[in-house]
Amino acid sequence: MTDQTPALRLDGIVKTFPGVRALDGVSFEVLPGECHALLGENGAGKSTLMKVLAGMHQPDEGRIFIEEQEVVLPTPLDAKAKGVVLIHQELSLAEEMTAAENIFLGELPRKRFGMVDWKTLFARAGEILKKLNCDFGPETKVSRLSIAKKQMVEIARALTVDAKAVIFDEPTASLTDAEKVVLFDIIRDLKADGVGIVYISHRMDEIFTISDRLSVLRDGAYRGTLVTAETDEDEVTRLMIGRSLDYSRNVQHAELGDIALEARNLSCDPLFRDVNFHVRQGEVLGFYGLVGAGRTEIAETLFGLRHPSSGQILLDREEVHVASPADAIARGISLVPESRKEQGLVLGMNCRDNMTLPQIGDLTAGPFVANGAEIAIYDQYRDRLEIKAPSWRSIVGNLSGGNQQKIVIGKWLAMKPRVLIVDEPTRGIDVGSKSEIHNLIRELARSGYAIIVISSEMPEVLHVSDRIVAMYQGRVMREFTSDEVTEDNLVQAISGIGGERAA
Structure with a gap:
């Protein structure tokens, strides 16, 4: 497999945000017909790297190659035109549009004088939804769909172009087991057509089921590539976080109260x-x-x-x-x-305000919020839960998933339940x-x-x-x-x- 020309290749990618070097000279490739898993802890740089590839971020340094031709991808539409499609972890759908409009957003079929060709649009979208075994039609408004069905609309977008590479970022987070089977069949069909697949997931069972190779990022840097069939979960975990984890069952007999x-x-x-x-x-x-x-x-x-x-x-x-x-x-x-x-x-609020939101009424002094009391609460649960954030002023939407979850837990622990x-x-x-x-x-x-x-x-x-x-x-x-x-x-x-x- 390794003597093939890569479907895409990233060489020495660097990306810096204020105070954070998110990517530190990362190189990565995916071959035609390969499912290449990309692993790493939250904040390791996986999604940032894929957003660079999908034209959502511009690298500060490094080069991007598609079939060994160097390219510049200033926008997602440019990336899609070059055959690179990113299926987002966070849904990016227009809720008040139909499934068909979302699937072909930015490239709706047109008649003369720029009018949308609705018949062609619904016919083409219907074929894709049928291939995905979806039980809703192309005319269905997205706002009426469940989270899992919205995810299938996201996936359908990848099937509208002659893709060279398709990036799946946590695609099964909202899917049922039956929908996962359909997704994996789609990935195998794309591989059979010579498409390179980048698969990002925290679920090890999925990684070992669907991927051919896997690469690991840690702290924004490349740590290595392994052949999936030749490794195991413990080796991958050590590469990701530098230590092994305890997966044993809970056998501790706690002293229970009333x-x-x-x-x-x-x-x-x-x-x-x-x-x-x-x-x-x-x-x-x-x-x-x-x-x-x-x-x-x-x-x-x-x-x-x-x-x-x-x-x-x-x-x-x-x-x-x-x-x-x-x-x-x-x-x-x-x-x-x-x-x-x-x-x-x-997500647009800072850590302190998220942490104290349920008890804000108890922290007011007249028309003003007692900032000192808020900061004290945040500091207490930041230390107790080991929340990693630059400061209480940090916007929660910029934190890793694990730290976001700790903020939510801390918010409720602060209520003394x-x-x-x-x-x-x-x-x-x-x-x-x-x-x-x-x-x-x-x-x-x-x-x-x-x-x-x-x-x-x-x-x-x-x-x-x-x-x-x-x-x-x-x-x-x-x-x-x-x-x-x-x-x-x-x-x-x-x-x-x-x-x-x-x-």
Whole structure:
């Protein structure tokens, strides 16, 4: 494979932002018909490197080659015209336009006098959506689509041009297992057509399933390239972060306190029905299940974002009615949401203001905010959670995913909750930061917090949980202790098998 002319090649790329050298002389290549994974911790420079390649950033130094022809890519449209397509991790769709308009945005087919040729547009977009096995039409407005379906529209953009290289940046973050299968089939089809694929993901199982080679960045510098079939997860992790990680299950038997929160026959039709569980002080209760099992909806009900149709919620064995998030916060329930960027943070605000936002009303002195009190709160949780940011003035949107997640967790810890619900705690976070978040969850439990963790990753839920609730189609199928759970019986439970032993 290595004697082929690269589909694209980056040579000595340097990119500096104020106070940060994001890329330090990075060289990288992808061959035709190859899926080349690009790995590194959050902040290692992966997305910056790909944005240089996609014409979104201009390098301070270095050169870009497409099929060994040096090129300059001043805009994304120029990059796309040269055959380089970036499928963003963060959705970049026009919500009020149709799927077809988004797919061909910037290159809509035209009739005479510049009028849009709608018939051709919808026909061409329909063919692409059919190839992706999408269950919505090209005329569908994007605002009506789920996050996963919006991601498929992003992917569809790559199929509109004669691509030389397609960059997938965390493409499966919002996809179901069935949609992942479709995506991997698309990648294999693109490879068969001689397209070079750059695949960025924090999910090691995906990397070892789909990639041919992998390259690692650390601190903005190139660290090496490995043949995927000739390496393993531990070697890749050491190359990424300089150390091995502990992936063992949680077998520690915590000293548990009283029941902090309990649900009795809790229902929110048609999302979940007759759900029973409890979590004690000092315990991590994991919720595991397929997309649509009702896990997030239970969290939203406990936090007052949804109203139950029947059943009871008890705090410290007393029934409560949680009418709103403000009511939940006042009762000591906090929720770290599934999507930190859309639901947990104000990306344009600084670290301090994000951290203190829920209690801003308590930090005012007349018409003014007590800045000293805000900074003290930020400093306390920056140190406790080991948040890496230049200062409290740093804009949260510029932090790595792991540090953003710590800001969200710190924001809710500052409210002194009795129950902390964490939904998908490490989605889109590198393996090093993931380990830090896992250790933090266990530490918080040891300090007496009652914690509910919702996760779609089996290793994660096995690693952090004292007990695991397995859900299937809105019902609790089984409840396992860390001693009795196995991967097999957990998979069976979330697949609806073994319902006779429902919790």
